[in-house]
Amino acid sequence: MATALGAASTAVPGDRRAAAAAAFRSFTGLKSSGSVPLARQLNALSLSSGSSSSAPSSASVVRAVSTPIKPETAAEPKRSKVEIIKEQSNYIRYPLNEELLTDAPNINESAIQIIKFHGSYQQYNRDERGGRSYSFMLRTKNPFGNVPNQLYLVMDDLADQFGIGTLRLTTRQTFQLHGVLKKDLKTVMSTIIMNMGSTLGACGDLNRNVLAPAAPYARKDYKFAQETAENIAALLTPQSGFYFDMWVNGEKITSDEPAEVVKARNDNSHGTNFPDSPEPIYGTQFLPRKFKIAVTVPTDNSVDIFTNDVGVVVISNEEGEPQGFNLYVGGGMGRTHRVETTFARLSEPLGYVPKEDILYAIKAIVVTQRENGRRDDRKYSRMKYLVSSWGIEKFRSVVEQYYGRKFEPIRELPEWEFKSYLGWQKQGDGGWFCGLHVDNGRIGGNMKKALREIIEQYNLNVRLTPNQNLILCDIRNAWKRPITKALAQGGFLEPKYVDSLNITAMACPALPLCPLAITEAERGIPDLLKRARAVFDKVGLKYNESLVIRVTGCPNGCARPYMAELGLVGDGPNSYQVRLTLSQCLISPENYQNKLILTFNLCGKTDLARRDTKSDINSKNFYE
Ligand code: HEM
Numbered sequence: 269m270a271t272a273l274g275a276a277s278t279a280v281p282g283d284r285r286a287a288a289a290a291a292f293r294s295f296t297g298l299k300s301s302g303s304v305p306l307a308r309q310l311n312a313l314s315l316s317s318g319s320s321s322s323a324p325s326s327a328s329v330v331r332a333v334s335t336p337i338k339p340e341t342a343a344e345p346k347r348s349k350v351e352i353i354k355e356q357s358n359y360i361r362y363p364l365n366e367e368l369l370t371d372a373p374n375i376n377e378s379a380i381q382i383i384k385f386h387g388s389y390q391q392y393n394r395d396e397r398g399g400r401s402y403s404f405m406l407r408t409k410n411p412f413g414n415v416p417n418q419l420y421l422v423m424d425d426l427a428d429q430f431g432i433g434t435l436r437l438t439t440r441q442t443f444q445l446h447g448v449l450k451k452d453l454k455t456v457m458s459t460i461i462m463n464m465g466s467t468l469g470a471c472g473d474l475n476r477n478v479l480a481p482a483a484p485y486a487r488k489d490y491k492f493a494q495e496t497a498e499n500i501a502a503l504l505t506p507q508s509g510f511y512f513d514m515w516v517n518g519e520k521i522t523s524d525e526p527a528e529v530v531k532a533r534n535d536n537s538h539g540t541n542f543p544d545s546p547e548p549i550y551g552t553q554f555l556p557r558k559f560k561i562a563v564t565v566p567t568d569n570s571v572d573i574f575t576n577d578v579g580v581v582v583i584s585n586e587e588g589e590p591q592g593f594n595l596y597v598g599g600g601m602g603r604t605h606r607v608e609t610t611f612a613r614l615s616e617p618l619g620y621v622p623k624e625d626i627l628y629a630i631k632a633i634v635v636t637q638r639e640n641g642r643r644d645d646r647k648y649s650r651m652k653y654l655v656s657s658w659g660i661e662k663f664r665s666v667v668e669q670y671y672g673r674k675f676e677p678i679r680e681l682p683e684w685e686f687k688s689y690l691g692w693q694k695q696g697d698g699g700w701f702c703g704l705h706v707d708n709g710r711i712g713g714n715m716k717k718a719l720r721e722i723i724e725q726y727n728l729n730v731r732l733t734p735n736q737n738l739i740l741c742d743i744r745n746a747w748k749r750p751i752t753k754a755l756a757q758g759g760f761l762e763p764k765y766v767d768s769l770n771i772t773a774m775a776c777p778a779l780p781l782c783p784l785a786i787t788e789a790e791r792g793i794p795d796l797l798k799r800a801r802a803v804f805d806k807v808g809l810k811y812n813e814s815l816v817i818r819v820t821g822c823p824n825g826c827a828r829p830y831m832a833e834l835g836l837v838g839d840g841p842n843s844y845q846v847r848l849t850l851s852q853c854l855i856s857p858e859n860y861q862n863k864l865i866l867t868f869n870l871c872g873k874t875d876l877a878r879r880d881t882k883s884d885i886n887s888k889n890f891y892e
């Protein structure tokens with residue numbers, strides 16, 4: 269199938285995209301352990317003062333404050349700069365609409381905040397010296413990582429024609445397209461929209477992509493989890509039309525929403541909505557900060573369920589028929605170095621809801637955060653700080669007022685498992701799927717070409733996993749052999765030939781394009797994994813022994829390093845905090861001591877290996 273793009277433009281002045289791509293390729297890795305200590309600190313945090321945001325001047329615009337609970341206060345509360353920018357943006361339009369029309373290669377500070385809601389970050393190549401060469405990173409939204417055939421092919425084309433020639437699969441089951449120039453933004457965005465894709469709300473202070481298990485199992489609970497992820501995503505999609513105004517001249521291109529979603533969104537029985545607002549749930553101010561939801565089924569923790577603001581777990585009866593959901597609240601990864609009052613946190617149980625109520629319960633949680641989350645200092649604006657400061661009892665009772673019912677007690681769950689879905693597996697409906705390991709989610713070169721050919725030739729649908737991997741779906745028996753061959757030719761190894769360290773490892777994109785990166789992650793991790801394997805060999809551990817290693821270039825934690833057995837969190841040039849976690853879904857305790865010794869070896873801290881630190885660093889007291 270051919271995918272036509274609106275405009276075919278590849279000639280870029282000064283070819284900045286090529287420079288960015290080259291920077292990625294030319295990176296020669298982290299310095300060896302001999303010259304620079306990889307680990308500067310071992311679970312050690314020190315204090316420093318954080319920045320605080322200035323108080324706004326009061327503006328004569330509609331304020332989004334309506335709640336059945338909070339009393340009116342006379343004093344104008346202190347608000348961060350981003351709150352003022354949102355308020356004055358005419359529902360996420362201004363000044364982006366003006367900034368997009370200028371000849372400058374970049375946009376101003378306010379527009380940078382606004383374009384996030386449209387699913388994009390402004391970036392520049394930090395490897396280049398001298399003037400900044402600006403480009404934009406676009407992130408799609410794909411509930412449960414679902415990518416229809418046509419959308420995959422379009423993204424593949426766009427990466428070549430307008431990006432740096434690679435596609436990046438993210439830890440939130442989405443694509444990131446790096447290196448898009450400002451002048452091409454409208455073409456790229458409109459092409460995605462016309463092909464039933466979206467970047468709306470992939471970044472910004474609103475509900476982000478909703479995770480759910482990517483595997484296309486023909487099982488009632490899996491299908492129900494995926495359908496629920498789609499419905500929650502639809503419920504919390506912005507309604508005021510700013511996205512379509514900006515990129516497709518106001519044409520509203522969406523698929524029909526289920527009636528239950530529309531009904532739940534418009535319901536205002538418990539004072540959740542702004543009745544006359546174009547954004548009935550978000551109002552002018554949207555949420556205080558990003559908001560992340562994951563749905564899953566018991567035992568399948570492919571989504572890192574407890575790291576989300578809200579975790580939703582399908583509960584089925586003995587016949588396998590879904591009945592309702594357990595809800596967990598208050599997870600989140602990001603923290604700020606040297607500010608001890610910021611923390612990564614796992615979510616805790618809120619309660620059980622029958623399946624008909626899920627959208628109302630989610631809305632009640634979102635509204636509780638909307639009304640009570642901190643808007644003065646963005647370091648503390650995630651819902652985890654609200655849950656932590658109120659305590660779960662108070663949080664639950666406020667949510668119940670917006671929900672209009674009491675939560676039932678949480679249902680007991682079996683142990684969690686980490687599922688990667690790699691290799692060939694039966695879907696359960698006569699078809700097969702094939703899970704492919706993609707190092708750090710970066711698809712480029714021969715791999716990209718081979719994948720495209722296979723997906724195009726067999727008209728396959730694709731799923732993206734929260735481990736930055738990819739699943740080819742709906743494969744007939746007769747296609748297995750030729751597809752296996754084509755994959756091998758494209759450089760995809762069968763899972764049994766991939767080093768087990770690589771299978772579970774993740775790194776965020778970090779340098780050269782992420783503006784927040786303090787040090788390397790994606791470009792540094794191959795060296796790091798080689799070193800880990802060398803230590804394994806030295807102490808006589810087998811090839812299939814593994815350790816979950818995750819690396820990020822800053823403490824925002826985009827690759828969820830705080831959930832890894834060994835998490836490396838950049839805190840300076842070539843320097844990382846080392847975070848150790850005993851996470852029940854990622855590690856089997858019997859191997860724990862061995863791994864601990866290995867980890868310390870890896871970090872050059874062999875003297876600590878003899879100490880029994882197990883109880884010091886298990887996830888419970890680590891996160892609290
Ligand atoms: C709190 C936890 C956070 C999570 C779970 C998260 C989630 C993500 C995810 C899934 C990605 C794609 C990365 C990958 O696949 O490796 C990403 C990238 C990114 N995140 Fe975050 N994020 C977090 C915090 C932040 C914060 C606080 C900021 C900014 C203030 C931020 C800015 C970015 C940027 C700029 C990128 C793009 C990097 C690039 O592709 O060049 N993130 N984030």
Ligand code: SF4
Binds near residue numbers: 826
């Ligand atoms: S963890 Fe930090 S460096 Fe890595 S992508 Fe996220 S914001 Fe950028």
